[in-house]
Amino acid sequence: MAEIKPRRSVVGILALQGAFAEHRTALEKLSLSRKLQILLVKTPEDLAQCDALIIPGGESTTIALLARLAGLSEPLKEFVKVKPVWGTCAGAILLSQAVENAKKGGQELLGGMSITIARNGWGSQVESFEAPLEVEGLRDPSSPFNGVFIRAPVILQLHPTTDDPPITVVARLAPGLLPSGLATLNASDEPRTFVALRQGLHFLTTFHPELTNDNRFHEYFVRECVLAGK
Amino acid sequence: MSTPVPTVLSAPQGTSLQSPPIPQGAGSASTPSTAPARIGATQRDGSSSLGTFGVKSGLAQMLKGGVIMDVVNAEQARIAEEAGACAVMALERVPADIRAEGGVARMSDPEMIKAIVDAVTIPVMAKVRIGHFVEAQILQAIGVDYIDESEVLTPADDEYHINKHPFKVPFVCGARDLGEALRRISEGAAMIRTKGEAGTGNVVEAVRHQRAVMSQIRQASVMSEEELYVYAKTIGAPFHLLKETARLKRLPVVNFAAGGVATPADAALMMQLGCDGVFVGSGIFHSGDPAKRARAIVQAVTHYNNYKILAEVSENLGPAMVGLTIDANLKGGNFAARGH
Numbered sequence: 001m002a003e004i005k006p007r008r009s010v011v012g013i014l015a016l017q018g019a020f021a022e023h024r025t026a027l028e029k030l031s032l033s034r035k036l037q038i039l040l041v042k043t044p045e046d047l048a049q050c051d052a053l054i055i056p057g058g059e060s061t062t063i064a065l066l067a068r069l070a071g072l073s074e075p076l077k078e079f080v081k082v083k084p085v086w087g088t089c090a091g092a093i094l095l096s097q098a099v100e101n102a103k104k105g106g107q108e109l110l111g112g113m114s115i116t117i118a119r120n121g122w123g124s125q126v127e128s129f130e131a132p133l134e135v136e137g138l139r140d141p142s143s144p145f146n147g148v149f150i151r152a153p154v155i156l157q158l159h160p161t162t163d164d165p166p167i168t169v170v171a172r173l174a175p176g177l178l179p180s181g182l183a184t185l186n187a188s189d190e191p192r193t194f195v196a197l198r199q200g201l202h203f204l205t206t207f208h209p210e211l212t213n214d215n216r217f218h219e220y221f222v223r224e225c226v227l228a229g230k
Numbered sequence: 231m232s233t234p235v236p237t238v239l240s241a242p243q244g245t246s247l248q249s250p251p252i253p254q255g256a257g258s259a260s261t262p263s264t265a266p267a268r269i270g271a272t273q274r275d276g277s278s279s280l281g282t283f284g285v286k287s288g289l290a291q292m293l294k295g296g297v298i299m300d301v302v303n304a305e306q307a308r309i310a311e312e313a314g315a316c317a318v319m320a321l322e323r324v325p326a327d328i329r330a331e332g333g334v335a336r337m338s339d340p341e342m343i344k345a346i347v348d349a350v351t352i353p354v355m356a357k358v359r360i361g362h363f364v365e366a367q368i369l370q371a372i373g374v375d376y377i378d379e380s381e382v383l384t385p386a387d388d389e390y391h392i393n394k395h396p397f398k399v400p401f402v403c404g405a406r407d408l409g410e411a412l413r414r415i416s417e418g419a420a421m422i423r424t425k426g427e428a429g430t431g432n433v434v435e436a437v438r439h440q441r442a443v444m445s446q447i448r449q450a451s452v453m454s455e456e457e458l459y460v461y462a463k464t465i466g467a468p469f470h471l472l473k474e475t476a477r478l479k480r481l482p483v484v485n486f487a488a489g490g491v492a493t494p495a496d497a498a499l500m501m502q503l504g505c506d507g508v509f510v511g512s513g514i515f516h517s518g519d520p521a522k523r524a525r526a527i528v529q530a531v532t533h534y535n536n537y538k539i540l541a542e543v544s545e546n547l548g549p550a551m552v553g554l555t556i557d558a559n560l561k562g563g564n565f566a567a568r569g570h
Binding site for chain 1: 277278279280281282284285288289291292293294295296308311312313314315316317347349350351352353370373374375376398399400525528529531532533536
């Protein structure tokens with residue numbers, strides 16, 4: 001007699017290039033992990049099995065090209081329309097509607113979040129940094145999160161239409177830490193200080209929670225975006 | 231549970247009196263990433279810190295599963311970017327030409343490197359001679375994203391490598407075995423690559439070096455602490471880094487293949503042997519159809535375990551670079567023997 005088990009949610013991690021193994025390790029450490037099955041996604045057949053997807057950090061141009069060559073571009077665009085997706089750094093760029101500082105000739109995006117983002121917002125690697133972030137909606141929100149920003153993108157603009165789900169800010173950077181030239185801005189609604197955003201089932205972080213031992217962002221994505229509708 | 235963030239240590243330039251850092255956070259390690267060591271970090275307005283070991287080794291983690299390609303001008307850099315390179319290495323002559331032409335090979339002209347930085351959006355690396363810390367200061371000043379302290383250039387110091395901790399820019403260094411890799415990490419390297427034998431189109435040395443590292447890690451991983459003390463002495467590795475490597479069962483930083491990779495199959499071979507990604511030097515722009523070969527190698531690194539895709543991308547690439555036999559008569563000599 002077959003035992004009837006509730007089906008576990010399959011969380012895919014796009015594994016074309018970049019720091020996908022780190023996301024797997026972080027998910028495996030969650031107390032929610034027994035409700036999840038984790039799958040590294042390299043082909044359309046892999047993606048078809050997933051209920052949710054994480055797009056990791058890496059090079060957005062490389063990941064987009066490899067997705068196209070693997071026949072994943074269109075399946076990913078369809079997936080993003082209906083399923084929960086979290087993008088970190090390069091993944092956040094791919095989830096954006098528009099990008100500045102793109103490579104010459106422009107670059108392919110998946111869309112999904114109504115924002116404009118700029119690649120390499122702080123400049124080259126010598127400007128990469130770590131800084132404490134103010135967080136909202138995570139477990140233990142009074143404890144700051146150590147944000148690791150590596151050649152990170154900057155969110156320039158939010159432009160949701162009335163039909164889009166509202167955008168919530170999950171983490172902010174102190175205005176003084178913005179790229180030089182912008183550092184004097186002090187408004188709390190300045191989009192450049194937003195470093196983690198949620199819109200409906202979609203979630204992005206311009207920094208790298210997977211490079212820390214703090215799994216609160218992974219827990220947030222699984223709880224709020226992946227398991228919420230179950 | 232969240233890990234408390236330790237107070238940032240800002241090391242004054244030229245001193246490193248803190249207990250040695252254990253670099254953390256690499257790759258597919260089963261237990262990566264506690265808060266990274268922070269020697270060399272500098273603070274910006276009291277709350278953020280630049281150039282931490284975490285952001286240095288973190289960039290290498292973002293390069294994993296990717297291909298870093300040697301380029302000598304902006305046009306080649308654009309071809310590499312369009313072919314899916316995750317970074318480019320800017321240099322005046324590729325290793326095959328350094329070998330053929332001889333003479334002293336030095337850091338490239340900063341103007342040429344800046345032209346490449348301006349041409350692409352992906353990270354740009356550049357090489358300095360072993361031990362030449364002023365070349366490294368210059369490259370940091372012009373804002374390259376990674377420095378390769380490389381045996382492919384003529385060494386400036388036959389005894390000392392650069393102390394890489396005080397730099398904000400991260401370094402990658404070559405290694406032939408585990409002891410050499412851990413000595414470089416101890417000096418501050420945030421990424422390791424095999425030395426291989428650059429400019430030969432012959433992968434045999436890269437295979438030898440990767441097999442040596444993996445074999446020694448497997449041996450160390452089953453040793454008792456007493457055995458590790460002796461083994462650290464035997465291979466000339468700092469004990470604390472050897473112990474961490476044994477625990478992780480991998481190097482504590484990202485480890486790429488380099489030196490002799492010429493085909494998609496070579497690249498996939500190095501990935502199946504446990505590398506995190508691949509450098510391709512002369513192999514691309516010394517081949518018949520650089521753009522096509524570059525793209526094929528990029529796909530081979532992603533799909534290194536998918537034999538069907540490997541077969542497809544290996545088809546019809548035109549002539550590969552001419553390979554050289556590695557023996558005592560090798561023109562230009564054995565680069566891998568430089569530095570130890």
